[in-house]
Amino acid sequence: MKIEAASGNIIRTEADTLIVNLFEGVTHPGGATGAVDQALDGAIRELIANGDLSGKLGEVAVLYPRKAIPAKRVLVVGLGSAEKFDLEVVRLASAHAIKKARDLKARQVASIVHGAGIGGLDPALAAQAVGEGSLLALYHAPKKNQPPWDVIESLTLVEFDPAKLQAVEDGVRIARSTGPATILARDLVSLGPNLATPSYLAETARGIAAEYGMRLTVGDREWAAERKMGAFLGVAKGAQEPPRFIVMEHNPDRPNLETIVLVGKGITFDSGGISLKPAEKMEEMKSDMAGAAVVISAMQAVGQLNLPLHVVAIAPCTENMPAGDAIHPADILTASNGKTIEIISTDAEGRLILADALVYAQQFKPAAVIDLATLTGACVIALGQWVAAGLFCTDDRLREQLVQSGNRTHERVWPMPLFEDYKKKIKSIVADMTNSGGRYGGVGSSAIFLKEFIDYPWAHLDIAGMALIEKKHETPYTPFGATGFGLRLVVDFLLTRSNTD
Numbered sequence: 001m002k003i004e005a006a007s008g009n010i011i012r013t014e015a016d017t018l019i020v021n022l023f024e025g026v027t028h029p030g031g032a033t034g035a036v037d038q039a040l041d042g043a044i045r046e047l048i049a050n051g052d053l054s055g056k057l058g059e060v061a062v063l064y065p066r067k068a069i070p071a072k073r074v075l076v077v078g079l080g081s082a083e084k085f086d087l088e089v090v091r092l093a094s095a096h097a098i099k100k101a102r103d104l105k106a107r108q109v110a111s112i113v114h115g116a117g118i119g120g121l122d123p124a125l126a127a128q129a130v131g132e133g134s135l136l137a138l139y140h141a142p143k144k145n146q147p148p149w150d151v152i153e154s155l156t157l158v159e160f161d162p163a164k165l166q167a168v169e170d171g172v173r174i175a176r177s178t179g180p181a182t183i184l185a186r187d188l189v190s191l192g193p194n195l196a197t198p199s200y201l202a203e204t205a206r207g208i209a210a211e212y213g214m215r216l217t218v219g220d221r222e223w224a225a226e227r228k229m230g231a232f233l234g235v236a237k238g239a240q241e242p243p244r245f246i247v248m249e250h251n252p253d254r255p256n257l258e259t260i261v262l263v264g265k266g267i268t269f270d271s272g273g274i275s276l277k278p279a280e281k282m283e284e285m286k287s288d289m290a291g292a293a294v295v296i297s298a299m300q301a302v303g304q305l306n307l308p309l310h311v312v313a314i315a316p317c318t319e320n321m322p323a324g325d326a327i328h329p330a331d332i333l334t335a336s337n338g339k340t341i342e343i344i345s346t347d348a349e350g351r352l353i354l355a356d357a358l359v360y361a362q363q364f365k366p367a368a369v370i371d372l373a374t375l376t377g378a379c380v381i382a383l384g385q386w387v388a389a390g391l392f393c394t395d396d397r398l399r400e401q402l403v404q405s406g407n408r409t410h411e412r413v414w415p416m417p418l419f420e421d422y423k424k425k426i427k428s429i430v431a432d433m434t435n436s437g438g439r440y441g442g443v444g445s446s447a448i449f450l451k452e453f454i455d456y457p458w459a460h461l462d463i464a465g466m467a468l469i470e471k472k473h474e475t476p477y478t479p480f481g482a483t484g485f486g487l488r489l490v491v492d493f494l495l496t497r498s499n500t501d
Contacts, residue, residue: 001138002154003131003176005169010112010158011039011069017104018071019097019111022048023082024055032112032160033076039069044076056080057089058476060100071110075100079114088410090114090126091133095476098134102152110156113168123167124174125408127157131175132182132488136477139183141190174305178491181301182484188293189467189482193269193286198244198317201266201289205246205296205315212303215252219245229356230334231341235349236318238273238326243318246292247360248299250311259310260497261366262299262490263357265350265373266292266317273320273346274328287482288350290467291372292317294486301491307498312364316353320346332431335359339452340431348436350375351449358453368398368457370493371450372486373464378442380465386473388412389466389486392447395457401496402459402489411489413461422448461486 010018010032020033027048029037037044043063047053053061057080064073077097079089093114101109113130115121134155159168188196188204202218209216224233224245236243246266251257267288271277277285292315299313327333331343333352336359341352350373361369379390388406391413393399399415406413425437425445433452437445447460466485474480 001135001152003135003157003172004154005127005157005159005165005172007159007162007165009035009160010110011035013110013156013158014070015108015110015156016072017101017106017109018074019077019101019109020074021077021079021093021112021114022053022055023079023085024057025081026055031117036069036074040065040074041068054078057092058096060096062100062104073104085115085119087115087121087125087129087408090121090129091410092476094130094133095137098137098152098155099476102138105151107151107153109152109154110158113157113159116159116164116168123159123164124171127168127171128175130157131155131172132179133477135175135179136182139186139479141481142187174495177301177304178488181297181491182487184300185293185297185484185487186482188297189287189290189484193319196268196286196289197241198266198268198319199242201268201292201296201315201317202244202246205248205299208296208300208303209248212250214299214303215249217247224356227360228334228336230336231352232316232318232356234327234331234333235320235352238321238323239319240321241268241319246296246313246315246317248296248313250299250302250307251309254310257308257310258497259312259364259366260494261312261314261361261364261369262295263314263354263361263369263371264291264293264295265289265354265371265375266315267320267350267353268317270320270347270349271322273326273349274322275345275347276322277347284468287467288374289317290374290463290482290485294372294484294490297484298487298490301487302494307494309494309498311494312361312366314357314361316357318353320349335453337453339433342428342431342434344434344436348446351446352435354450355453358450362455366456368395368459369454370402370459370461370490372461372490374467375462376443376446376464379462382416382443383414383465385465386469387465388414390414390416390443390462391459392416392418392462393459394418394451394454395459398457398459401493405489405492405496409488409492411485413489416447417444418447418451419444
C-alpha cells in the first residue's frame, strides 16, 4: 500500500473511501468530521442521535454519500475518550479503520490525520502513527500460495492546514520506512528455522547493504576463529547450519558522525543444546533470532531515511543444537576479550554469542551500543508477556532516551537494576564467570554477565516475551505471531540522536 500526504479538503479528495473520526461523547462533530457531516446533510449527527455511533475506540461506522461528495463511502472511526487520547490510540484507530476499508474492498483511501487538529498531537508524530498503524494492521505472516490480504492500493493523509503539510509529509516519510522494516522483521521471525538460517539472514543483510550502499562483513567459522571468538564458536559447534557473524555499516566513511551500534541475538533455532528444552512449544524457539531480525531490518529503515549517523548493526547468528561435538555443561570457553566462561547450561547460549559481538563493537568507538535479545524467561516473569522489555543501561542519558522512544512508539521498556551483587550469581571457581546464575535473579545475572564485555555507554534490551504475541494479546496492528518489537523503538531513538547531536 502506497502512503502519501496531500494538502486540501478531504471532502473533495478523489478517493473511493474517506476516513474521519469521532471522540466518545461528542454529539456535534467539528473539524473535518463536521465538514463531512454537513456535506452529508447531518448523517453523522443522525447516527449519533440514534445510538448507532458513540465514538468508542475501534468502532467504525459506514456511510454512503450517494454522490453528495466524490467518495463512494465514508468511515467514521471512534477515538475513545479525549482524556486518554495519545499516539497509541491513533495507531489503534487507524488500524481498525483501514481493516474495515480492506473488508469493503476499498482501493484508494483518504484519511485525516487523527490527532493533528483538536487532538493536540504533533502533526508529524500523528501522521507517522496513522501510517504505521495502517500498514502494520494489514500484515499477515508469509504463507506459500496465499493471496495478499492487502487489496488497498493507496492511503492519502489529507491535511487542510497548509502550515502543517510539511510536518505531515515528514511523518509519512518515516512511516514509509518503519512500516516495511517492521514487516521485514516479522517475516524473518515467522519463517521456519529451516528457511531463516544464518545464511538466509546474511543474504537478507546483503540485499539491504547493496541497495543503500552500506559496508557489509559476513564472517564464517574461520573468520570468527581468527578473531578468537570462542564464546560464539562454542555455541555454533553443534550446529549443522554454518554460523554467520553479520556486520552492516551505514555511513562507514564519515568519521565526523556519531557512531551508534545495534547488536541483535541471532539464534535461528534454540533447542537448548545438550541442556535440551522441553518439547512443548519448542517450535517457538524459531523466534530466538528476533533481535538479529530487528537490527538487520532496522538498517533498511536507516538506509531509506539516510540518517546522519554512523550506524553499525552486528548480528551473530547460529543455531543452538545438541550434537556429538556440541559444548557440554562444565566446558570452559574463552571469549574474544580473553575472559573465560564456565558453561553451566548450554541453554544460556544467547549471552555467549552476544559477548563476542559486544567485544567486536568496541573497535567502532561507539557513543552508544544497544543490544536486543530474547534472552531470559525470567524477564517475562518479571514484566509479563507482551507488556514491556527489560532495560539495563550504564548511561543515564541513553536510558532516558530509550524510555521516551518506547513511550512514543508503544514499544515500552522498563529500567531494571545492574547491581554488582548479581556478580555473585555467576561466580566460578574455574573460570572468570559462569554463563548462568540459576533460577533466581536470572534476568539480572544475564545482564551483569554481558556487562563484562563492554567499555562504552551500553543498553541491553531483554525482549523475551515481546517477539511473539499470543492470540489473546494481539492488537489491531499487531496480529498473532511475530511482532517485530523493538524496530520502531530503535529507529525513533536513532532519529532522536540524529536530531539532537
